[in-house]
Amino acid sequence: MYAQALNATDPTPFQAEDPVKLAAFQARIDAEEKIEPNDWMPEQYRRTLIRQISQHAHSEIIGMQPEGNWVTRAPTLKRKAQLLAKIQDEAGHGLYLYAAAETLGVTREELYEQLLSGRAKYSSIFNYPTLTYADMGAIGWLVDGAAIMNQIPLCRCSYGPYARAMILICKEESFHQRQGYDIMIAMCRGTPAQREMAQDALNRFWWPSLMMFGPHDSNSTHSELSMKWKIKRFSNDGLRQKFIDATVPQAQYLGLAVPDPDLRFNAATGHWEHGPIDWDEFKRVLAGDGPCNRQRMKHRRQAEADGAWVREAAAAYAVKRRAPAERAA
Amino acid sequence: MTESPAPLWEVFIRPRNGLAHRHVGSLHAHDAKMALLSARDIYTRRGETLSIWVVPSSAIVASDPSEKEMMFEPTGSKIYRHPTFYEVPDEVGHM
Numbered sequence: 163m164y165a166q167a168l169n170a171t172d173p174t175p176f177q178a179e180d181p182v183k184l185a186a187f188q189a190r191i192d193a194e195e196k197i198e199p200n201d202w203m204p205e206q207y208r209r210t211l212i213r214q215i216s217q218h219a220h221s222e223i224i225g226m227q228p229e230g231n232w233v234t235r236a237p238t239l240k241r242k243a244q245l246l247a248k249i250q251d252e253a254g255h256g257l258y259l260y261a262a263a264e265t266l267g268v269t270r271e272e273l274y275e276q277l278l279s280g281r282a283k284y285s286s287i288f289n290y291p292t293l294t295y296a297d298m299g300a301i302g303w304l305v306d307g308a309a310i311m312n313q314i315p316l317c318r319c320s321y322g323p324y325a326r327a328m329i330l331i332c333k334e335e336s337f338h339q340r341q342g343y344d345i346m347i348a349m350c351r352g353t354p355a356q357r358e359m360a361q362d363a364l365n366r367f368w369w370p371s372l373m374m375f376g377p378h379d380s381n382s383t384h385s386e387l388s389m390k391w392k393i394k395r396f397s398n399d400g401l402r403q404k405f406i407d408a409t410v411p412q413a414q415y416l417g418l419a420v421p422d423p424d425l426r427f428n429a430a431t432g433h434w435e436h437g438p439i440d441w442d443e444f445k446r447v448l449a450g451d452g453p454c455n456r457q458r459m460k461h462r463r464q465a466e467a468d469g470a471w472v473r474e475a476a477a478a479y480a481v482k483r484r485a486p487a488e489r490a491a
Numbered sequence: 492m493t494e495s496p497a498p499l500w501e502v503f504i505r506p507r508n509g510l511a512h513r514h515v516g517s518l519h520a521h522d523a524k525m526a527l528l529s530a531r532d533i534y535t536r537r538g539e540t541l542s543i544w545v546v547p548s549s550a551i552v553a554s555d556p557s558e559k560e561m562m563f564e565p566t567g568s569k570i571y572r573h574p575t576f577y578e579v580p581d582e583v584g585h586m
Contacts, residue, residue: 261517480521
């Protein structure tokens with residue numbers, strides 16, 4: 163999902179944990195107790211969470227860009243206000259998540275540095291361009307829809323601060339998906355040209371949305387431990403299937419065709435079966451070679467550099483305001 | 492000028508009068524005024540609140556989870572502090 167790159171191998175080896183502490187930790191997890199910041203935890207639990215939460219945060223921050231592309235060209239004032247509200251939410255989600263990651267002992271500066279240097283990953287989905295306004299509909303409907311599928315189980319994640327951040331996020335994510343579907347409905351009820359735009363957006367975002375759930379379970383190396391520690395509650399393939407089953411009828415309602423010639427309903431299982439996913443494309447985009455990776459990173463670095471004077475001024479002002487009080491003391 | 496990291500603040504909100512302020516998360520800000528404005532933007536975009544507190548995280552003194560047995564044991568053994576410790580005869584009814 164927003165932490166697809168978790169499969170990358172961790173370069174630093176883990177030291178053997180104290181088996182007594184490890185067993186006590188696992189017992190707490192099994193009893194559905196939440197782990198809180200100052201509790202003992204295995205180093206690998208800590209590192210996995212830092213990576214997962216920060217990749218999730220980076221995805222929210224980079225995720226503002228594809229939508230930012232259409233703010234000034236939204237078709238009406240209403241649509242513009244909705245888009246701005248959604249983008250502001252993404253910033254908020256990024257900030258809740260950075261704060262949750264920091265409770266694990268990493269600093270905000272380190273997290274930013276990891277993103278800006280390209281060492282940290284973010285979701286592959288945000289490396290696809292938003293070519294028409296209909297993409298705002300497809301992103302809200304599909305991308306946020308896929309995100310919700312993944313995030314609802316994360317509300318029960320074993321790590322308290324992450325679970326609490328996810329509860330805040332899920333409440334707001336529902337608005338994102340509905341406003342996206344609302345755009346799709348308006349377009350599909352519109353002119354033939356608008357319907358064509360809606361279909362084109364679905365064609366381009368369908369497969370990348372399925373890739374958001376990450377590699378097949380058989381290739382997902384970190385899954386087993388994440389499941390055992392209840393960082394993750396459902397498998398990639400399980401969540402992907404849930405998303406497809408929920409989304410295909412929504413596409414049918416819109417009168418749009420899902421761009422998968424192999425898609426068929428299996429009456430025996432009650433599930434929609436999909437065709438093969440292009441995992442080479444997934445790997446390419448995740449490794450930095452998608453349609454917009456360079457543009458996204460360049461923009462993010464520029465924004466960080468352009469904002470430096472504001473942060474410096476705020477820091478200087480705080481020092482100036484503190485100075486008289488300290489002199490008096 | 493080199494950038495200095497902004498200090499951490501803890502954010503508490505009161506959803507409506509009659510309820511206590513509740514911790515909702517943290518944020519970074521250089522001063523109290525900016526912390527308050529950021530808290531409004533980050534944690535209250537849906538009219539969730541009537542009041543916000545921001546507190547420098549460094550001002551919070553916390554108990555140590557690794558010493559929780561020693562810290563909280565005295566209450567664990569004093570079961571007579573709970574009403575259920577005392578038996579009320581059936582004839583007396585609800586008390």
